[in-house]
Amino acid sequence: MPRSLKTLLFLALAFSLQQCSYSQNSPTDKKTNMDPKKNSVYSRSDSNKVALTNEEWRKILPSDVYQIARQKGTERPWTSKFENFKEIGTYYCAACGNPLFNSDTKFESGCGWPSFYQPISKGSIIYTPDNTLGMERTEVQCGRCKAHLGHVFDDGPPPTGLRYCINGVILDFEKAKEAEKTYKDKKDH
Numbered sequence: 001m002p003r004s005l006k007t008l009l010f011l012a013l014a015f016s017l018q019q020c021s022y023s024q025n026s027p028t029d030k031k032t033n034m035d036p037k038k039n040s041v042y043s044r045s046d047s048n049k050v051a052l053t054n055e056e057w058r059k060i061l062p063s064d065v066y067q068i069a070r071q072k073g074t075e076r077p078w079t080s081k082f083e084n085f086k087e088i089g090t091y092y093c094a095a096c097g098n099p100l101f102n103s104d105t106k107f108e109s110g111c112g113w114p115s116f117y118q119p120i121s122k123g124s125i126i127y128t129p130d131n132t133l134g135m136e137r138t139e140v141q142c143g144r145c146k147a148h149l150g151h152v153f154d155d156g157p158p159p160t161g162l163r164y165c166i167n168g169v170i171l172d173f174e175k176a177k178e179a180e181k182t183y184k185d186k187k188d189h
Contacts, residue, residue: 041145044097044174047123050145061095068167069095069147072139077112080168085114089175091166098144100124100171101164109156109163114171116164117156125164127152140164 039060041050052060057070067073082091091101091114101116109115119125123143130139130151140149149166156163 039095042095042097044092044099046097047144050096052145057095064169065094068169069142069145072148073167074150075113075167075169080114080171082114082168082171082173083112084108085173087173087175089173090120091116092172092174093142093145093147093149094170094172095147096142096145097172098124098142100142100149101166103176107157109165111163111165113150113165114168115156116166117160117162119164125149140166142170 041052041060054070058066061069064075068075085106088103090099090103091106092099099120101119105116105118107115107117126141126143126146128139128141130137137151137153140152141147142149147170149164149170151165153163153165154161
């Protein structure tokens with residue numbers, strides 16, 4: 001078999017495998033992806049590391065969140081409710097509640113997934129080499145629970161030049177005014 005035909009077959013196989021990794025579930029329309037009665041580790045204020053088995057995660061996460069967070073899935077491009085989202089506030093890990101990105105670091109990348117140029121803090125994200133499907137990429141995981149979030153690339157805007165390409169399914173969002181009200185309510189009680 002000619003080398004070019006082998007290369008073409010390999011690329012076709014790699015593309016079909018990538019397509020299979022896309023989540024078939026539609027994004028949730030709930031205010032958050034988590035159910036506080038079911039997910040006892042979800043907290044927007046606790047910074048302690050979370051270490052659960054995949055079986056424990058399966059019991060507490062919605063199936064679409066589990067597929068992305070624990071099985072390193074990828075949602076279909078341009079399906080995230082956060083892709084063209086313009087609200088001002090904070091994005092959190094849908095698995096554990098860890099703060100990940102501020103809305104002022106979100107930008108329109110055209111890649112089909114919500115994109116950010118900088119995480120909230122150095123500890124909010126973990127970086128892991130990812131060489132799946134013959135590609136060299138850097139996976140980004142939640143710094144608190146190690147949930148798969150997406151990948152980071154070096155083709156983003158200033159000031160960092162980075163593009164954090166994140167699955168919207170693994171994100172929760174709280175508007176800035178709601179976050180301020182929640183903080184004031186907790187402080188008053």
